[in-house]
Amino acid sequence: xxxxxxxxxxxxxxxxxxxxxxxxxxxxxxxxxxxxxxxxxxxxxxxxxxxxxxxxxxxxxxxxxxxxxxxxxxxxxxxxxxxxxxxxxxxxxxxxxxxxxxxxxxxxxxxxxxxxxxxxxxxxxxxxxxxxxxxxxxxxxxxxxxxxxxxxxxxxxxxxxxxxxxxxxxxxxxxxxxxxxxxxxxxxxxxxxxxxxxxxxxxxxxxxxxxxxxxxxxxxxxxxxxxxxxxxxxxxxxxxxxxxxxxxxxxxxxxxxxxxxxxxxxxxxxxxxxxxxxxxxxxxxxxxxx
Amino acid sequence: xxxxxxxxxxxxxxxxxxxxxxxxxxxxxxxxxxxxxxxxxxxxxxxxxxxxxxxxxxxxxxxxxxxxxxxxxxxxxxxxxxxxxxxxxxxxxxxxxxxxxxxxxxxxxxxxxxxxxxxxxxxxxxxxxxxxxxxxxxxxxxxxxxxxxxxxxxxxxxxxxxxxxxxxxxxxxxxxxxxxxxxxxxxxxxxxxxxxxxxxxxxxxxxxxxxxxxxxxxxxxxxxxxxxxxxxxxxxxxxxxxxxxxxxxxxxxxxxxxxxxxxxxxxxxxxxxxxxxxxxxxxxxxxxxxxxxxxxxxxxxxxxxxxxxxxxxxxxxxxxxxxxxxxxxxxxxxxxxxxxxxxxxxxxxxxxxxxxxxxxxxxxxxxxxxxxxxxxxxxxxxxxxxxxxxxxxxxxxxxxxxxxxxxxxxxxxxxxxxxxxxxxxxxxxxxxxxxxxxxxxxxxxxxxxxxxxxxxxxxxxxxxxxxxxxxxxxxxxxxxxxxxxxxxxxxxxxxxxxxxxxxxxxxxxxxxx
Numbered sequence: 001x002x003x004x005x006x007x008x009x010x011x012x013x014x015x016x017x018x019x020x021x022x023x024x025x026x027x028x029x030x031x032x033x034x035x036x037x038x039x040x041x042x043x044x045x046x047x048x049x050x051x052x053x054x055x056x057x058x059x060x061x062x063x064x065x066x067x068x069x070x071x072x073x074x075x076x077x078x079x080x081x082x083x084x085x086x087x088x089x090x091x092x093x094x095x096x097x098x099x100x101x102x103x104x105x106x107x108x109x110x111x112x113x114x115x116x117x118x119x120x121x122x123x124x125x126x127x128x129x130x131x132x133x134x135x136x137x138x139x140x141x142x143x144x145x146x147x148x149x150x151x152x153x154x155x156x157x158x159x160x161x162x163x164x165x166x167x168x169x170x171x172x173x174x175x176x177x178x179x180x181x182x183x184x185x186x187x188x189x190x191x192x193x194x195x196x197x198x199x200x201x202x203x204x205x206x207x208x209x210x211x212x213x214x215x216x217x218x219x220x221x222x223x224x225x226x227x228x229x230x231x232x233x234x235x236x237x238x239x240x241x242x243x244x245x246x247x248x249x250x251x252x253x254x255x256x257x258x259x260x261x262x263x264x265x266x267x268x269x270x271x272x273x274x275x276x277x278x279x280x281x282x283x284x285x286x287x288x289x290x
Numbered sequence: 291x292x293x294x295x296x297x298x299x300x301x302x303x304x305x306x307x308x309x310x311x312x313x314x315x316x317x318x319x320x321x322x323x324x325x326x327x328x329x330x331x332x333x334x335x336x337x338x339x340x341x342x343x344x345x346x347x348x349x350x351x352x353x354x355x356x357x358x359x360x361x362x363x364x365x366x367x368x369x370x371x372x373x374x375x376x377x378x379x380x381x382x383x384x385x386x387x388x389x390x391x392x393x394x395x396x397x398x399x400x401x402x403x404x405x406x407x408x409x410x411x412x413x414x415x416x417x418x419x420x421x422x423x424x425x426x427x428x429x430x431x432x433x434x435x436x437x438x439x440x441x442x443x444x445x446x447x448x449x450x451x452x453x454x455x456x457x458x459x460x461x462x463x464x465x466x467x468x469x470x471x472x473x474x475x476x477x478x479x480x481x482x483x484x485x486x487x488x489x490x491x492x493x494x495x496x497x498x499x500x501x502x503x504x505x506x507x508x509x510x511x512x513x514x515x516x517x518x519x520x521x522x523x524x525x526x527x528x529x530x531x532x533x534x535x536x537x538x539x540x541x542x543x544x545x546x547x548x549x550x551x552x553x554x555x556x557x558x559x560x561x562x563x564x565x566x567x568x569x570x571x572x573x574x575x576x577x578x579x580x581x582x583x584x585x586x587x588x589x590x591x592x593x594x595x596x597x598x599x600x601x602x603x604x605x606x607x608x609x610x611x612x613x614x615x616x617x618x619x620x621x622x623x624x625x626x627x628x629x630x631x632x633x634x635x636x637x638x639x640x641x642x643x644x645x646x647x648x649x650x651x652x653x654x655x656x657x658x659x660x661x662x663x664x665x666x667x668x669x670x671x672x673x674x675x676x677x678x679x680x681x682x683x684x685x686x687x688x689x690x691x692x693x694x695x696x697x698x699x700x701x702x703x704x705x706x707x708x709x710x711x712x713x714x715x716x717x718x719x720x721x722x723x724x725x726x727x728x729x730x731x732x733x734x735x736x737x738x739x740x741x742x743x744x745x746x747x748x749x750x751x752x753x754x755x756x757x758x759x760x761x762x763x764x765x766x767x768x769x770x771x772x773x774x775x776x777x778x779x780x781x782x783x784x785x786x787x788x789x790x791x792x793x794x795x796x797x798x799x800x801x802x803x
Contacts, residue, residue: 020707020770021542021543021734024543024546024734024735025542025543025546026546056770057770058766058769060735223542224542224545224546225540225542225545288754
């Protein structure tokens, strides 16, 4: 976790004015989309537009991820060949399998060598949106050390499972849990599926809280107006930050006195509590809260 | 000659006269003189209601070369100006000067009257649509004279504009000439811009589509100023007069600008009990109001007043107790009209009380924070809201210069790039509002504070708002847009832009076709 990735905002790759403003909307990452947002007749022009946007525009430090077309289609390979030349932070592999991730990785290695880019500088972000992908998520992550996170795509996943997608989201409980745990085990980010009903503010807040409670580390957004809410919920609360600071302070005092075990407010502090406190402070620092 | 802003202006302009150059926003304050008003006193038995506009024009003895005035509360729904000019045209009158507070697209018939010589001069605070384009092409014989809302009141009171006949579009009028805007089918609310016209014109004619028995209360413009009353079928189209509901923008860039602006206002320390505020009816301006509202509620702030053209959104803040009072010169929507009708603390104000620099203190002087727009802003913070980047007139100051001069914190909010052009430029096409009265510009990509406001810079440096110089803003925009070629304009002057004190701040030149 070298940068905050609380929000990943989808930007249609065929919309110049939205691309122009992608970097100022406050998202930690933007996903410039060449796949679902772009109709089949516009695939080439969107690719050219996104490539030029990355080259010409300032994204003010926002992470740039480009969602490419499936590698099984004619467009996917072309997307990698063209977009890699302008060195986005990462490529998002749709309906990812181990094979796709390996293929993308090999292609990137060749391009990086040829262009003299730093090896492995372009990362990969597999999108898990099939039952196969979900059951093989660990293998998909392990297929390349370029993988820095997983995005759950619940709409396609539930379609693949032939189950109904609801606002409540019980049907993706397993998918969220599995992805959250696997990503944690592999020390990468687990990004939750976007909430698609812009006008259901209450449902949106519940959905973010559910994802967070299961261990997802961030959430995709389909509208800039969703960003602030996601950040607020994913940021450590003031109480959490204060407690974490107290823990670290108590630990430092204990260390200076040569004590191995110590207590805070009458409760024993052990290693998991210290790790948690360190994680809270790290997140708070990344979010600019401390 | 050049005025102190470096704008090239002749010493004498044909059809305007000798030029008093702009010398600084506050240089003209001091002793002033109001004009005396000629009028015909009414005998006790005199009736005021006449049968037609024609009869009223004849009674007022309209002549070639006369100056007649109108106000714009009916905005793009106004029928009165067109109706009156049609009658005058039939009478064969020539060389009229039209003093209308604002011109809208509905006033297109003016273009023909300009071409045939019936109308040879226009005074206005804001001009849009076909009339603006015709003036820009040089189709008006004398240069149009563009005022500010407060400056127009000043010009009328001082005699810079001598109105022979003022026409008041009266949503309600009684048989003896008492007028209000809160009742009747064309109710448009406050009538503030019409007040100086009624008070200082030699003759005042009320046109109404709601003639009621004497006396009509409340009284906004009183019988002491009204010579004649004419009943007409309709003074305007209600759909053009008021918009249904004014809406907060959903555009993420506009919202970002609004949010940053509210943080800036918060950091300025001005949002405290007794806070006063004005904003326009545009989507981004209203979004600023929404964020300011949140801030006030969160910190339990009770404001003093909000002013200006009033919108439903501001009315809601007022009704929720965030402001003690509203000062209203013109209602922008039906909620504002309704509130103005029903709530005594929703206080009307005349154009002079609103912004005239040469009275004993205008409401703008009491403003803490003003939210303004811009078509262009330059490296000296001069703002253009008069002409577009092609040089064509597309607006005017309205209250822009007045509120900027009065408010403690005048904030320009704008997207950095519009229509593939940078809004920040080396030199604005036309100066409407001088940079010395603009404190800060907020764009989605950065905030530039006027270097004159060192105190504000110090406060904002303690925040994480993206502060930069205005040059940096310009460079950032031009990196994306490139530098546009300079537009070539003709030498002929088609409009004279007067600052609120009557000095000439800039001129508008004829466009090349």
